[in-house]
Amino acid sequence: MTNVNCFPVIDADSDNRQQSSYLEEIVPHSFRLHSKERIPKTVSISCPYCGMPLQCLYEGDGNRILSMYRCSKCG
Numbered sequence: 001m002t003n004v005n006c007f008p009v010i011d012a013d014s015d016n017r018q019q020s021s022y023l024e025e026i027v028p029h030s031f032r033l034h035s036k037e038r039i040p041k042t043v044s045i046s047c048p049y050c051g052m053p054l055q056c057l058y059e060g061d062g063n064r065i066l067s068m069y070r071c072s073k074c075g
């Protein structure tokens, strides 16, 4: 079993926790967004470590392709 860190998704704008969404840390400070709904990259998601908005590297389709995020501050 691989050891992966998972974090709840925090919407940086509203400070609300997104239900049914989570971030999987695949390499240090780079995250894959798992969500049942498509989350456009215009939605800013806070870094679980420093709280800064994550940078969207790649916007997925909310279905099979997952969005990729990276923290430019601590990453």
Ligand SMILES: [Zn+2]
Pocket (backbone or CB within 6 Å): 047, 048, 049, 050, 051, 052, 071, 072, 073, 074, 075
């Ligand atoms: Zn960070």
